Amino acid sequence: MSVKEADRVLAARGRIVEDPERRSVMRPTRWKRYEAPAVGTASVVFVLTTWQLAANAGLAGIFLPGPLAIVQAGIKLFQKGDIWVDIATSAEEVAIGYGLAVVAGLVLGLLMGWYTRFQYALDPYVNFFYSTPRIVLVPLFIVWLGIDIESKIAVIFLGALFPVIINTMAGVRNTEAALLRVARSFGASDALIFRRVVLPGSVPFILTGFRLGVGHALTGVVVGELIAARHGVGKLISDYGVTLQMDKMFVGVIIIAGSGMLLTTLLGRIEKRFQSWRPDIRR
Amino acid sequence: MTIQPLGMAKLQAQGVAIEYWLARSETLFTAVNGVDLEIPEGEFVAIVGPSGCGKTTFLNAVDGLIPIAAGSLTLDGREIRAPGRDRAVVFQQPGLLPWRTVTGNVIFGVEAQGTMPAKEAKERAQQYIEPVALKGFEDAYPGELSGGMQQRVNLARALLTDPEMLLLDEPFAALDAQTRELMQLELLRIWNKDRKTALFITHDIKEAIYLADRVIVFTKRPGRVKVTIDVDIPRPRTLRVKRDPKFLGYEDQVWESIQEELAGPAERLVAGVPA
Numbered sequence: 297m298s299v300k301e302a303d304r305v306l307a308a309r310g311r312i313v314e315d316p317e318r319r320s321v322m323r324p325t326r327w328k329r330y331e332a333p334a335v336g337t338a339s340v341v342f343v344l345t346t347w348q349l350a351a352n353a354g355l356a357g358i359f360l361p362g363p364l365a366i367v368q369a370g371i372k373l374f375q376k377g378d379i380w381v382d383i384a385t386s387a388e389e390v391a392i393g394y395g396l397a398v399v400a401g402l403v404l405g406l407l408m409g410w411y412t413r414f415q416y417a418l419d420p421y422v423n424f425f426y427s428t429p430r431i432v433l434v435p436l437f438i439v440w441l442g443i444d445i446e447s448k449i450a451v452i453f454l455g456a457l458f459p460v461i462i463n464t465m466a467g468v469r470n471t472e473a474a475l476l477r478v479a480r481s482f483g484a485s486d487a488l489i490f491r492r493v494v495l496p497g498s499v500p501f502i503l504t505g506f507r508l509g510v511g512h513a514l515t516g517v518v519v520g521e522l523i524a525a526r527h528g529v530g531k532l533i534s535d536y537g538v539t540l541q542m543d544k545m546f547v548g549v550i551i552i553a554g555s556g557m558l559l560t561t562l563l564g565r566i567e568k569r570f571q572s573w574r575p576d577i578r579r
Numbered sequence: 580m581t582i583q584p585l586g587m588a589k590l591q592a593q594g595v596a597i598e599y600w601l602a603r604s605e606t607l608f609t610a611v612n613g614v615d616l617e618i619p620e621g622e623f624v625a626i627v628g629p630s631g632c633g634k635t636t637f638l639n640a641v642d643g644l645i646p647i648a649a650g651s652l653t654l655d656g657r658e659i660r661a662p663g664r665d666r667a668v669v670f671q672q673p674g675l676l677p678w679r680t681v682t683g684n685v686i687f688g689v690e691a692q693g694t695m696p697a698k699e700a701k702e703r704a705q706q707y708i709e710p711v712a713l714k715g716f717e718d719a720y721p722g723e724l725s726g727g728m729q730q731r732v733n734l735a736r737a738l739l740t741d742p743e744m745l746l747l748d749e750p751f752a753a754l755d756a757q758t759r760e761l762m763q764l765e766l767l768r769i770w771n772k773d774r775k776t777a778l779f780i781t782h783d784i785k786e787a788i789y790l791a792d793r794v795i796v797f798t799k800r801p802g803r804v805k806v807t808i809d810v811d812i813p814r815p816r817t818l819r820v821k822r823d824p825k826f827l828g829y830e831d832q833v834w835e836s837i838q839e840e841l842a843g844p845a846e847r848l849v850a851g852v853p854a
């Protein structure tokens with residue numbers, strides 16, 4: 297019996313405890329698996345505590361409320377209920393603007409990637425808008441569309457549209473030449489090449505575009521509402537900001553940051569699902 | 580299987596020239612010029628030649644991926660104009676869809692041709708996965724396979740389309756020496772079953788002699804047929820054949836023929852040819 301076999305037999309009988317020095321190369325220890333969240337949590341707790349202590353010591357006066365004060369302000373705001381109108385307004389703007397941007401960006405990006413002439417025709421506009429901060433258009437939209445949700449939807453749409461277009465187009469363009477050659481050699485139709493080779497290969501790029509779009513959409517909603525709005529989380533931040541109610545203002549900031557993290561995580565999950573064939577991610 | 584007119588080869592090339600337009604230097608580049616060759620039904624032919632002689636380009640023309648500038652190129656008497664179901668290529672790079680399993684990739688050829696319902700293709704794929712030694716890996720993704728295994732998928736994909744003619748474009752060039760020899764053996768074993776007409780491109784002289792009934796040596800660019808050598812070694816051939824004196828004789832013959840084509844003085848020096 298070799299040493300290895302002996303080990304296995306002994307282990308099976310429960311005589312020896314797993315020797316920490318001898319383990320499979322690929323299998324992570326239990327600590328490795330929890331290392332990232334553990335260290336992350338510890339770090340956040342440390343920063344929040346320091347922040348609270350600084351606030352308690354009155355280092356920045358009313359300009360920097362502590363985390364506890366912010367939580368209390370949040371509870372009060374949610375109890376009062378007005379904040380729901382702001383959240384619902386901003387959510388509606390983002391949902392419509394971002395939703396339209398994703399659909400339109402996907403369609404335009406695929407068309408531009410697939411048909412060179414279509415790209416030639418649209419390139420000037422894409423370049424113009426992509427290299428311009430779309431925020432500069434907010435005053436224009438307010439004049440055209442008013443201070444209700446329409447102007448915000450427009451700026452969110454334009455904000456998220458171009459990252460989606462550009463990344464989708466890059467995905468189509470980056471289709472591996474060897475794969476195209478194989479498909480053509482077997483006599484595949486253009487439709488089949490698009491469906492079976494180009495589209496699946498573009499998914500990672502498309503999802504990257506979606507993720508970048510989230511950031512642009514949130515920037516759009518906040519800045520749009522800061523400039524002119526009736527309701528919305530951006531409006532809330534601006535109102536409490538100018539009246540120096542910092543604790544309440546922070547509640548708005550956290551709502552925006554939280555939704556950004558939530559949407560990005562969600563898209564990250566989808567991305568992982570679509571890439572289960574990548575051996576390094578599957579693990 | 581189609582019945583050929585008497586005296587007509589399966590593949591016939593007469594005075595084939597292939598030209599490329601090089602955009603950067605704005606010049607016309609002649610890859611091959613005046614290729615004459617015939618491959619009868621059921622023959623295994625290998626083309627060797629100095630690198631850059633246009634042998635892969637010629638294969639691409641036979642596949643129908645690129646047009647010819649002059650001459651005629653016919654398969655079963657019909658002019659080759661586009662890829663067709665009567666031909667299938669085993670590529671130098673495996674060209675597998677990374678998001679598809681082994682089975683999914685094996686059926687991609689027939690799926691692209693649109694000749695077989697998906698369900699039937701999946702069932703028949705199993706018959707080809709076994710001989711290429713991929714049993715047990717049907718649901719593995721290409722990223723989880725070794726280079727040799729990926730090339731087996733590449734081979735099975737071509738075989739499943741049941742072509743009249745098999746085109747192999749340096750399929751084992753990227754593999755390590757041991758795997759390459761095993762793949763050569765496997766290829767012959769599979770080929771022996773139905774002896775499809777095969778055109779094999781390689782730069783490996785031993786490989787060409789070991790596999791083929793006939794070895795065709797191309798000249799340097801623009802390539803054309805320099806010499807044809809009939810390989811009179813009985814089949815089935817084991818790997819041991821490669822050390823047979825007769826085999827080594829063929830090797831010398833091909834090697835000398837290629838040496839004469841080596842272009843620059845540096846190359847001649849390396850090859851031990853007096854300048």
